[in-house]
Amino acid sequence: MEEMSQMYEDLKDRLTNAGRVLVLEGQGDYVAGHVSLRLPDRPDTFLMKPAGMGLDEMTQENIITVGLDGAKLDGPSPRHNEVWIHSEVLRARPDINAVLHTHPIHAVAFSSLGKPLLPVGNDGSIFFDGVPVFDETTDLITTRERGEAVARCLGQSRALILRNHGVVTCAPSIEEAVWIALKLERACRVQMLAEAAGGPKLLVREEDVKKKGSWSNRSDLHTNVFNYLMRRWTCAQCEPRGKGKVRIDS
Numbered sequence: 139m140e141e142m143s144q145m146y147e148d149l150k151d152r153l154t155n156a157g158r159v160l161v162l163e164g165q166g167d168y169v170a171g172h173v174s175l176r177l178p179d180r181p182d183t184f185l186m187k188p189a190g191m192g193l194d195e196m197t198q199e200n201i202i203t204v205g206l207d208g209a210k211l212d213g214p215s216p217r218h219n220e221v222w223i224h225s226e227v228l229r230a231r232p233d234i235n236a237v238l239h240t241h242p243i244h245a246v247a248f249s250s251l252g253k254p255l256l257p258v259g260n261d262g263s264i265f266f267d268g269v270p271v272f273d274e275t276t277d278l279i280t281t282r283e284r285g286e287a288v289a290r291c292l293g294q295s296r297a298l299i300l301r302n303h304g305v306v307t308c309a310p311s312i313e314e315a316v317w318i319a320l321k322l323e324r325a326c327r328v329q330m331l332a333e334a335a336g337g338p339k340l341l342v343r344e345e346d347v348k349k350k351g352s353w354s355n356r357s358d359l360h361t362n363v364f365n366y367l368m369r370r371w372t373c374a375q376c377e378p379r380g381k382g383k384v385r386i387d388s
């Protein structure tokens with residue numbers, strides 16, 4: 139029993155940290171955006187960020203528990219209307235334990251161009267086999283039917299762009315789902331820069347793109363980057379000391 143509650147505590151910590159890392163990297167949209175993590179001992183149940191607060195405000199107490207039917211099972215806080223992205227992707231993909239949805243500004247702007255994502259640099263190389271774009275609606279995913287349609291469009295991919303809305307990523311671990319979301323936003327941003335400068339003329343060589351993509355998507359890298367960003371987050375919360383103090387000359 140004690141082991142079980144320790145496991146739940148650890149999962150909630152990882153979810154909490156995922157929210158902080160996403161905000162640190164500019165993927166917060168005030169109280170919008172959410173992350174979820176499947177419970178290993180109850181695979182038809184998942185932990186999720188509650189509605190009405192920032193991604194960086196999750197705690198052990200406010201994270202909610204939700205079933206694959208979208209119903210809240212536990213927790214004091216309200217559930218996001220877009221819960222269906224999580225429940226339907228987790229239902230369709232038993233290989234996946236973590237789902238993430240954010241509104242990163244470059245990815246949203248990029249989605250309005252109607253162009254395919256290209257391997258302009260390292261970031262884009264991860265997505266060499268393409269990123270599906272969901273365009274059945276540009277509205278929020280507030281029904282089970284829309285959630286099912288998103289899961290269908292995602293297929294076996296780990297990333298999807300919701301046209302004029304945001305991104306969805308998923309992975310066996312929350313650390314990888316975060317990594318994919320960060321890389322997708324960077325890939326969109328880099329391509330937007332190239333598009334704004336007249337359009338990319340040269341891309342990562344075809345023979346390099348797969349290699350480059352796999353270098354940039356390894357499980358040790360997901361953990362190392364996640365932990366690095368958590369150290370940065372922790373550092374940013376510290377009181378300024380020594381030379382960092384505000385100076386007022388009178």
Ligand SMILES: [Zn+2]
Pocket residue numbers: 170171220239240241278279303304
């Ligand atoms: Zn949304």
